[in-house]
Structure formats: structure tokens, C-alpha cells
Amino acid sequence: MAIIVDRNTKVIVQGITGSQGRFHTERMLKYGTRIVAGVTPGKEGQSVHGVPVYNTVEKAVKQTGADASIIFVPAPFAADAFMEAVEAGLKTVVVITEGIPVHDELKMYHKAKKEGVTLIGPNTPGILSVGETHLGIMPTHVFKPGPVGIVSRSGTLTYQVGAYLTSLDVGQSTVLGIGGDRIVGLTFVEVLEKFEKDTQTKLVILIGEIGGTAEEEAAEYIKSKMTKPVVGYIAGITAPPGKRMGHAGAIIEGGKGTAESKIKALESAGAKVGKTPLEVAQIAKQILEGDQ
Amino acid sequence: MKLHEYQAKQFFAKHGIPIPRGKLATTPEEVEQAARELGGRVVLKSQILVGGRGKAGAIRLANSPEEARRVAEELFGRVFKGHVVKKIYVEEQLDIAREMYVGYVLDRAKKGFTLIVSSVGGMEIEEIAARHPDKISKTTIDPVYGLWDFQVRNALYKASMPNEYFKEVFRIAKKLYEILTTYEAELTEINPLVVTGEGKIVAADARLNIDDNALFRHKDLEQLRDYTEEDQLERIAVERGLNYVKLDGNIGVIANGAGMSMATMDLIYIMGGKPANFLDVGGGASSEVVKKAIETILMDKNVKVIFINIFGGITRCDEVARGIVKALSEMEIGVPIVIRLAGTNEEEGRKILEDFIRETGIKLHIAKTMEEGARIAVELARKIEEGGEA
Numbered sequence: 001m002a003i004i005v006d007r008n009t010k011v012i013v014q015g016i017t018g019s020q021g022r023f024h025t026e027r028m029l030k031y032g033t034r035i036v037a038g039v040t041p042g043k044e045g046q047s048v049h050g051v052p053v054y055n056t057v058e059k060a061v062k063q064t065g066a067d068a069s070i071i072f073v074p075a076p077f078a079a080d081a082f083m084e085a086v087e088a089g090l091k092t093v094v095v096i097t098e099g100i101p102v103h104d105e106l107k108m109y110h111k112a113k114k115e116g117v118t119l120i121g122p123n124t125p126g127i128l129s130v131g132e133t134h135l136g137i138m139p140t141h142v143f144k145p146g147p148v149g150i151v152s153r154s155g156t157l158t159y160q161v162g163a164y165l166t167s168l169d170v171g172q173s174t175v176l177g178i179g180g181d182r183i184v185g186l187t188f189v190e191v192l193e194k195f196e197k198d199t200q201t202k203l204v205i206l207i208g209e210i211g212g213t214a215e216e217e218a219a220e221y222i223k224s225k226m227t228k229p230v231v232g233y234i235a236g237i238t239a240p241p242g243k244r245m246g247h248a249g250a251i252i253e254g255g256k257g258t259a260e261s262k263i264k265a266l267e268s269a270g271a272k273v274g275k276t277p278l279e280v281a282q283i284a285k286q287i288l289e290g291d292q
Numbered sequence: 293m294k295l296h297e298y299q300a301k302q303f304f305a306k307h308g309i310p311i312p313r314g315k316l317a318t319t320p321e322e323v324e325q326a327a328r329e330l331g332g333r334v335v336l337k338s339q340i341l342v343g344g345r346g347k348a349g350a351i352r353l354a355n356s357p358e359e360a361r362r363v364a365e366e367l368f369g370r371v372f373k374g375h376v377v378k379k380i381y382v383e384e385q386l387d388i389a390r391e392m393y394v395g396y397v398l399d400r401a402k403k404g405f406t407l408i409v410s411s412v413g414g415m416e417i418e419e420i421a422a423r424h425p426d427k428i429s430k431t432t433i434d435p436v437y438g439l440w441d442f443q444v445r446n447a448l449y450k451a452s453m454p455n456e457y458f459k460e461v462f463r464i465a466k467k468l469y470e471i472l473t474t475y476e477a478e479l480t481e482i483n484p485l486v487v488t489g490e491g492k493i494v495a496a497d498a499r500l501n502i503d504d505n506a507l508f509r510h511k512d513l514e515q516l517r518d519y520t521e522e523d524q525l526e527r528i529a530v531e532r533g534l535n536y537v538k539l540d541g542n543i544g545v546i547a548n549g550a551g552m553s554m555a556t557m558d559l560i561y562i563m564g565g566k567p568a569n570f571l572d573v574g575g576g577a578s579s580e581v582v583k584k585a586i587e588t589i590l591m592d593k594n595v596k597v598i599f600i601n602i603f604g605g606i607t608r609c610d611e612v613a614r615g616i617v618k619a620l621s622e623m624e625i626g627v628p629i630v631i632r633l634a635g636t637n638e639e640e641g642r643k644i645l646e647d648f649i650r651e652t653g654i655k656l657h658i659a660k661t662m663e664e665g666a667r668i669a670v671e672l673a674r675k676i677e678e679g680g681e682a
Contacts, residue, residue: 027606076508101506102398103476106435109403139605139636154551159605160662163635180550182400209551212400235554238539238561239570246535246550246572248505249400254418259558275562276663277555 002129002174003149003194003201004092004118005068009133012037012060012090014081015072016048020096024072024137025049031134036064057081057088068092070126070135078122079104086115094135095121098180102248105183112185119185123247124177125155138175146171148284149195151188152207153180153214153249157235157277161205164281170288173200180247182211188218196226203229203284206271210236211249211257219265229287230271233280234262293502296339298381299516300498303475307467309482310494314383320364326382327360333385336363340375341518343416348372353385374523386496387489392457393417393428394465395481395499396472402432405472407443409451409465413484427452439469460493461485475513476506525591532584534571541566542677543669544589544598544627546582548573548607556601559662565670568595579615586619590627596676599630599669601662609633609641617648620656628672630657632665 011028015021016038026049029035035051037060044055054060057069069090073081078097085093093112100108100122112119120127126136131145138155142163148170152158155177162172174195178186188206195201204226208215215234222230237259239245241252252258263273272287274280295303301311315326316339327334338350345351350372354360360382367377391413399406410420410428421428429450433439444465448458464485472480479501486496507514519527529536535550543560547553550572557567569589573581582600589595602612612633620629633641642658649656657672659665 075505099505101476101509102478102503103435103473103506106403106405110434110436137606142605142635152551154549156547156549156603156605157551157555159635160552160555160603163603182398183403207551209554214401217401233555235551235558238557238567239554240537240539243537243570245537245554245570250550250554276559278661278663 002132003176003191003198004120004174005127005129005133005135007032007132008034009068009092009135010034010036010064010066011135012039012057012064012066012069013051013072014039014057014069014085016040016051016053017043017046018072021072022048025051028134031140033133033135036066057084057090061088061090066090068094068135070094070096072096075099075101079108082108082119083111086111086117091116092118093120094124094126095119096124096126096137097121098123100181102181102183105181109183109185120176121179121184123181124179124184125158126177128175130172130175136177142166143175144171146173147200147202147288148172149198149201149204150175150207151191151195151204152177153209153247154207154235157207157233160277161207161233161280164278165284168281168285170281170285173198180249182249184249188214189221192218192221192226192230196228201228203231203288205280205284206230206232206266208232208234208262209247209250210239210245210259211247211251211253213257215262216265219269219271222266222271223269230266231280231284231287232263232266232271232273233277234259234266234273293504293507293513293517294341295500295502295516296341296379296518297337297498298339298379300500301495303471303500304495304498307471309464309467310492311498312383312386312494312496314381317364317380317382318378320361320368323364323380323382324357324361327354327357330382330384332356334360335383335385336360336367337381337383338367338372338377339379339381340372340377342373342375345372350377386486386494388486389489390487391484392461392487393420393481393483394461394468394485395479395483396468396477397479397481399432404432404435407431407433407439407447407465407469409447409453409461411451411453417483439466456491457487457493464493464495471500475500475510476503477501478503525588528591529571529588532588534573534585534588536588537570538592539567539569540594541568542594542596543673544568544592544595545601546571546573546585546589546598547601548603552601552603556599556662556666559666560599560670563666563670565666565673568592579618582615583619583623586623586625590625595627597628597630597669597673598625599665601632601665602634604633604635604637604641606636608637609635610637610644613641613644617644620648620654621652628655628657630659630665630669630672632659632662634661
């Protein structure tokens, strides 16, 4: 089991003929992702690593029966690519693109909600259902199948925690980056709900960072509804207010969104919070071993 | 991108929001001249991109052109919260009968812009909310359907907006939304929105922050960016394509990924040290990028130690190690460097670094985990600060 996507998910790649699209299509195919089509307007008839390219998402879906899309389209055109995917009936759309205007992201978010589409990202490393499928840009070899679900706002930090877990012989179920932007498709709460229901997942690691209140809302959910243990990590205890720390969403505004507030919220909800990435992996291992 | 008050006000005026008469000046002479044209009694407003200008003393009154000049002489070149005053916006003094607030802020949780209206003002919006909860209202707008009149009406009723101002504030709130969407702002506010003794309503201050990610659609706005306002080092970093934020510690940080860079800073702090910066080299970490990153960090003279913390994902550690070696061979560093490479091909990467140390005698400290690397960096920085050799 895994959440959102599995080995049967049929995927199209939007922006497949660009350098990022090509590179990651090859990696995803190697991992076993069922990529059935690519889309780049004007490039129909070509193929990329054996994957046929179509001009429109609509045609790609009609020809292949795809149910998900991953978008590598540059920021000025990414929202348009997303709308096209939704109109073509796809129910899971992963948007890797960084730098999409926030007014576009708001429209993307509401379109996704209205149509019942799971929007992962924007500005995400994607989703990896370990051992099954990969719609993303993650270094998949640092992960191995197992009981830990990971949900995160940060790419490299997720790989680091994953690598520490794997080195401690603790595997992962699904690894999901919700994205580093201010407006993203999935909240921590929505992903926690899915992990709570997933039979493979026994424990969830939540990797947050400064900015916004998604972690505080997650803490509320953990406190009231979650039965599985959650281990947290929050980046940015040394981040100054008013400065954007790499991610568009990583900014303390008007005194809100500090690491302290998030750590406190998680801890008071009963989640253990690791001070370092290594400690996060160690705590997860301890809890899982205590379970047995 | 934050706009200065005088720039924001030009957009406000263009969209029909009343503003006081004013002129921009860059010398005390120009300030005096502007004050004369505006009738003598003026406000001198330092054009610096920080909040709380009034309390900091960056906004001053003058009651004659001569006084305006004297005050301007004091203000020009002064530093408020790290920002040097180079421009002063000279405005007519207002006869203030009442202060109010109208603004739009992004609500990340509700996924929309929120219209905030208050029938009192002159203080930070958080303070208004705490002290006058019955005089403030918040309405989140669906970005797909846009702002409707009833929403503005309801917002004004909830904020106890007096009848005599209702129509005009309604009009201004709608115009401000037009500005928000036309220029793809991430924040815009009027604080205070002033009612004058004559009953006129004018925007006494103006904030307009444009979404950097949307500037490709607003090329004409990009030229309004005031680089003199941004930290010099941060500006250089932007030109070099690096994501850099200066902090006040002494351990320079280079990492890949925003979360990883923050986690590295945090680790240094947890180990008892102080990070000098945030610097994310992104995915590639080629020798050219590593070199630029080190050069940027060393421009900060507080830096005593550099900690390079790279997790090789798709990027292989041996590639990153070659990049670091190339960068170090081509430049004089002068401070100790701690390196931690982990992930894909980390053994090969570490071997390249060890060979480099053996061949050149350049001292690099190689750590196995990021936790160990942070500990070494903090220890080295402490020794150097105490005057010992590292």
C-alpha cells in the first residue's frame, strides 16, 4: 500500500521535451513509473526515451488512459499546463516548477479543490511510493520500502532524513513533498489523514519550516484525530524575521510562522520533535522498536 | 519587491485613490523648494523600505521651507534600521481628524487575499485587532470569482464604518483590489487612511509589494526596484544567482536546498555557534557555483570558518568534491573550511577531498555527518575568536 499513487498509476509528463523533463523521465522510467505519454505543444510524433509525445493533454489521455501528470513546464506557463491537465480529467497532478506567481497558484489551488484533483506542489520534489512508483525528482536510491511515511516542505532535508532512516534500517512507505511555496495544493493535515488510513504506514515524519501556519494546523489534527505516532522536524530556528529563506513560503511575517511556535504546537500535540535530522531518524526508530 | 511609498502612491493616484500633494527630493535644497511649493507646512518622509518609520524618527514635520531644509540636512545620510536615507518624500501636512485602515494581505491558510478594513487606524494592524476588535473586519476573497460589492459592504459594516465615510472608503477598497490584481501584488495597504478636518479621505501612507515571481508579466515594474535599499552582499549574491541571506554570526554556511541550508544554520546554533548566513547553492553545486558561494561568503568580514554541507542526491558527491577542489585550487581562502559530503557516491567524494589535502597541504576538515561537521565548525570558530590557532 501507499498513498495517492502506486505501481498502477499511469503518468504523463508535461514538458517532456525540455532538459529537465527528459532527464527525469529517464530516471522515473528506470524506477518503474508507468509513464505512458509526454506532452509538449508542437512536438507531437516525437518520442522521449520511448515515450510518445502529444500536442495536447486531452489527446494524450484519450490515447493512453493516463490518470496522473507531472509538470516540468517553466513558471510562466506552468499554471496553464496545470489547468490543461485538470480539464483533461487527470486527478493527480504534480507540479515540480518553482517560481510560479502567487496569483496563479491561488487559481490553481481553487481549481484543484473544485474538480477534486490532488495537486502536489508547486515547487515540490514530488511523490515517491517507495518500491512502487515515483512522480518526482528525488534521489530514489536513498530510500527503501518500510513503515515510515514522510511529508515535507523541503527536498534535500527529506532526502537527508530518508538516508538516515535507511542507514538505521528503517524503510519508508510514501515520501511526499507538499512544496516550498506559500500556496500549495496539499496541507500537512490532508497528507496526515491519508497516512493515518494507509495500512503500510506505522509512523509519520513531518518536516516543516518557518512561514505560515501549516504545522500548527497539523498539530491540531495530530492532537485530535491521529492515532499513529508523528515525529517532527522544523527548520529555521535561526532564521531572521522578514527574510525569505530560499523557499517563497519560508518567511516569518508579522511575527507569525516562527520555528518556536511550530515546535511548541507539535510538542503540545504529543508529537516528538527532533533537534537535528539524525535525531529525527533515531526517534522514529526507537518508537517503531518500542511498538514491537 | 517592495515599492517605496512615493512609488506606491503614484499607482494609487493613477487608479483614483486620493493622495496628499507631494514631491520627491534627493537634496536639502530640493526639500526646501518642495516645501515652498507645497505651502510651507510639510511632512518629510524618509523613503526607506522598513516599517515603523514614524516611531524610528524617519518621518518629521516642518513648518516652513527653511525648517524643512534643516530637518532634511539631519535626515539625509542617516541610517534607520540599517537603511540609509537617500530620498525624502515631501508632503503637505494633513489636518487629521480620524485615521482608518484598508489593506489586502495573503492568507496562506485560507488560500486567498483577505480584505482588512478598520474604522480606526494609525497603529499596526495587529494592534488594532487586539485593541478594537469591533472596529476591524477580515474578509477572504475567492481568487476565481474576485471581489464583489456585497463583500466590501459587509466588511465596512462589520468594521463599524461611520455613514459619512462609507461611500468613499467603499470606493477606495475596490480601487485597491484593482491595484492588487492589476500589478499582482502580494500585499497592499493604506495605513493610515486619513479623514481630514474638511472631511476628505486620503491615503496618507501606501504600501505595495509586488510578487517577484510575477515580474515577468510586469517588466515595466522591475525598473522600480531600488537596489540601494537591499543589503549590498545580498544584492551581489542575487546577481551571482545565489540564494543568500546575511546573518550576524561568524560561521559561513553553504548548503544545497533551502531546508537543508536552514537546518545547517540551526545545527550550528544548537552546537553553541552562530551562523553568518543562509546560502543555498541549489541542486547542481558545480565548481563555478561553489566558487561564487565561497567568494560571496568571504565578503562578510565576520566569517571565521566556512561549513560546506552537501547532501548528494541526484548530484553525485564526487562531482561536488571535484567542484570544491577546483574552487579551492583557484582561490585564496584564508579561513578554515569544514566539509561534509553525504549521499550518492560519498566515499568517492571524500577520497577526492582527502587526496587534495595530501597533495596540497591545504587544511580541510572532513566530517561524516552534518551534526559532526557543525560541531567541528563551532569548535574552530571558538578557538579563532579566543585568539588561538585553528
